[in-house]
Amino acid sequence: MSNQAPYIPRDLSWLSFNYRVLLEATDKSVPLFERIKFLAIYSSNLDEFFRVRIASLRQVDALDKPDIKKALYHMPQEVLDSIYEEVNNQQDEYGRIFREEILPELFDNDIHLYQNENIRPEHRAFVVRYFRSKVLSYLQPTILSQGKKAPFLENRAIYLAVKLQKPGSNHVTYAHLNIPSGELPRFISIPQPGHTQYLIMLDDIIRYNLTAIFPGYIILGCYSIKLNRDADLAIEDEFSGDLVNKIRTQLDQREIGPPSRFLYDSEIDPDLLDFLVEKFKLNEKDLVSGGRYHNLYDLFSIPEPKKESLTYHPLAALHKPALENIVSLFDAIDSEDRMLHFPYQSYDYVLRFFNEAAIDPAVTHIKVTLYRIAHNSFIANALISAARNGKKVTVFVEVKARFDEENNLRWAEKMEKAGVRLIYSIPGLKVHAKVALVRRRDEEGNKKHYAFFGTGNFNENTANIYADHGLMTSHAGMTDELNNVFKYLHKRKIPKEEFRHLLVSQFNLDTRFVKMIDKEIAAAKEGKPASIIIKLNNIEERHMIDKLYEASQVGVDIQLIVRGICCLRPGVKGLSENIRAIRIVDRFLEHARIFIFHNGGSEKMYLSSADWMRRNLHDRIEVGFPLYDPKLKAEIRKLIDLQLQDTCKGSLLDKHLVNHPIVGREDCQVRSQMDFYEWLRSQEDNTLPDLN
Known part of the structure; x- marks a missing residue:
């Protein structure tokens, strides 16, 4: 070869x-x-x-x-x-x-x-x-x-x-x-x-x-x-x-x-x-x-x-006191966007999102995509309860999720019997997005949407070992666009307006990424600071790799954190010498996809369920979502900075994808997963008992 x-x-x-x-x-x-x-x-x-x-x-x-x-x-x-x-x-x-x-x-x-x-x-x-x-x-x-x-x-x-x-x-x-x-x-x-x-x-x-x-x-x-x-x-x-x-x-x-x-x-x-x-x-x-x-x-x-x-000592999931002593989770989301980091923080808040929606009399509709359902799913049971409580519940179940087809079909049948409207796989496409949308009426009777955007599956079991992130928001632009995604899944209705906030494959996901890379290329050509940080599981799609090569050749600083497949050759003189790629393997499975663009000093930050593979960009429905709240962007930035500096579990990939320890393991100073956990703990009072 x-x-x-x-x-x-x-x-x-x-x-x-x-x-x-x-x-x-x-x-x-x-x-x-x-x-x-x-x-x-x-x-x-x-x-x-x-x-x-x-x-x-x-x-x-x-x-x-x-x-x-x-x-x-x-x-x-x-x-x-x-x-x-x-x-x-x-x-x-x-x-x-x-x-x-x-x-x-x-x-x-x-x-x-x-x-x-x-x-x-x-x-x-x-x-x-x-x-x-x-x-x-x-x-x-x-x-x-x-x-x-x-x-x-x-x-x-x-x-x-x-x-x-x-x-x-x-x-x-x-x-x-x-x-x-x-x-x-x-x-x-x-x-x-x-x-x-x-x-x-x-x-x-x-x-x-x-x-x-x-x-x-x-x-x-x-x-x-x-x-x-x-x-x-x-x-x-x-x-x-x-x-x-x-x-x-x-x-x-x-x-x-x-x-x-x-x-x-x-x-x-x-x-x-x-x-x-x-x-x-x-x-x-x-x-x-x-x-x-x-x-x-x-x-x-x-x-x-x-x-x-x-064995490892159990790592107790951290709590968010701001989400504990509240009557309504939706009121808390109304006040500001809320972000969760798994498995560091408790998955109970995701379960509460669905459980509260199931019984809240103000909630009228629930829509959700399910890709890999837990064998004994609290979320699926909450959706069943919601339907029995008179909510209009629509669930898209991906029955082509490899090795989870049988379990997904089993839950789909249970939900359908309970009155949940089921939408099954789209021919020729997989729905890989991890999103949910709740419609609720306020005290004046006006309808309002609340969304959950995730990088990982709605699966409380894998959430204990997969490192992922979830955003709960009532941002009108994002929730309206997510509603259009669900309309497309249900009726194949092409949205009349383009997606301005969300990145959605089949519509704008790859083209928007290319535009953001092009903006960094233009800045580098003008001698201005230009940088790209990408964290994902796999990068295979050739035209996206070519764009990163193009950016590298004009001086854009590119940092990749790639867990699995990396078809890009980093560090090749004249081709990718400004691309550094690392891989992190530790106690938890790195699963999140994060994209950060310098953007003239006003960083753009997106999270997504999508890798840069042909199947994700062209043969699936994926949703990428922006972070607008400076506090939440700072949390993700803290994680990324730790991971880029990880000298304990990070490996530097050379042009042959040989895994090189960044320093000798005995000299390591930064272990990003454990350090991020400790940093999150320092931000909150986590004296509450863990229910997991």
């Missing part, structure tokens, strides 16, 4: 991000069990990557349509080759971290996790008893004979491939056996007196009891295998028929999609691997060598340690 190309392939860029996640597992300043969680996050991310991105790349590569391939920035097969090489290197590093750093530190903390070793005599009775009482009924051992049809390998499930032989026979038999990690815990704690906590994986309990599963056979070998399948929904025609029913049908198909990765133990007998490839009709491109254990995202479920020092 050429290092001279001005754009980095998005998938290689994403692997750079996931590698940064993996590196967090090596940071000794992070409690041990939190580092283990980063191993789980890395594994979960990579699993989804193979189910979606690799499957898509391989489909494109298989097309006999050069024009489609040319539309990509790089040829698919070239990208795939680079991906496999990088993934193999990262997997080797993953294994090294686990073996050489995590396991020894577990041992040093009196925790022994069995890994490819003989079970101690004092533990064998428990292992056999657990197997017989808990495991045996879930197993489906199958002899894989040549003539019989191969059993179906479930998506993401793990199996043991076993090599068997009858005593006195030269004939080798192969079998496969499920590991029921979806039904049983993957990590089991062995009762043991004393300080040492012994853990064993479900895989090894089954391995120890293989002779009971295959009586009369000699066990010659046993190796873990796993199949990932293409899990992206393929709706051939969104524009005709019932889209919801089509999605329901596709959900049933997701788990039986074509293979995208066959992961196997690198120690597997070559003859057994050849047999499995033929038996399950696998392609050589499907094969990926791995370790003894797969699905290590199950590390999320490793039993909690007895020592409190091995």
Whole structure:
């Protein structure tokens, strides 16, 4: 892959991000069990990557349509080759971290996790008893004979491939056996007196009891295998028929999609691997060598340690006293715009926004977009209550939110039965905006709108770990424009007036960003101060990258905080030497999108749900919103300044997207997430009890 190309392939860029996640597992300043969680996050991310991105790349590569391939920035097969090489290197590093750093530190903390070793005599009775009482009924051992049809390998499930032989026979038999990690815990704690906590994986309990599963056979070998399948929904025609029913049908198909990765133990007998490839009709491109254990995202479920020092202390969500001792949240919003920062501040105020709207007799209408709904959603329940209380409730539910389709459909059905007016996905578009609008009558009977604009989902569960922001406002211009957005979602009615306050994809979002960049370019050409600060999850869209390159070349100072995909090459002389890009990976998932333009000294500041990717700018409904209140702008500025100075968890990205520590971790001075939390706490009296 050429290092001279001005754009980095998005998938290689994403692997750079996931590698940064993996590196967090090596940071000794992070409690041990939190580092283990980063191993789980890395594994979960990579699993989804193979189910979606690799499957898509391989489909494109298989097309006999050069024009489609040319539309990509790089040829698919070239990208795939680079991906496999990088993934193999990262997997080797993953294994090294686990073996050489995590396991020894577990041992040093009196925790022994069995890994490819003989079970101690004092533990064998428990292992056999657990197997017989808990495991045996879930197993489906199958002899894989040549003539019989191969059993179906479930998506993401793990199996043991076993090599068997009858005593006195030269004939080798192969079998496969499920590991029921979806039904049983993957990590089991062995009762043991004393300080040492012994853990064993479900895989090894089954391995120890293989002779009971295959009586009369000699066990010659046993190796873990796993199949990932293409899990992206393929709706051939969104524009005709019932889209919801089509999605329901596709959900049933997701788990039986074509293979995208066959992961196997690198120690597997070559003859057994050849047999499995033929038996399950696998392609050589499907094969990926791995370790003894797969699905290590199950590390999320490793039993909690007895020592409190091995995990983070809970970080109590901060309260805003100005929003506590009030009768009406809407009256508080009337007095001034209100901003919340999650997970640093309590999400209860968002819940109150919906709960109060549901019972307030002055509220007549509620409109909201829902992209990823919490499994047990307080917000959805509030909307149901509002409808039952006679409010006119309109909810746009995005049923194409990947891997949340089923849960979103479930809640949509509940809300519809309660009288909520449901609007489902727009054919050809996803609605990714995080917005809500409440219509309320004042004491004189005049109607007034109140809006919530967010950078993250209306999801009280993810709000505990996703770093996002929300604005509550009654600003007439912003709320009127948001009402026009909802009219467009409902009736596809194009607004008569242009959006002056909001940035809305399909209308003005990308063009307004280009104009603001052009203004900085013009200022730089005149020798005036010019700067741009952009924080987002992903930057891929080529024409936006080109505008930043253009700005850099005339001297505009550009600071990027990019969590994930970054197809832009920063710091290239003559191209992007005035662009600095950093990445922050810490306790919370950076999720907000923030855009700050110098604007001749009168900074313009926008927050949004939109990344700079083709899908966000052209194939989705996104909403960006301005901050007008100087106090709120100062809060966001404080956060951004801390993040740009983060020497603890910030990594500087070079032109190859290598993650470079800004300083040695032992010398770090600024840890933006924790410092912002402390700064917010210093601004408020947070003596109230937390209800979360």
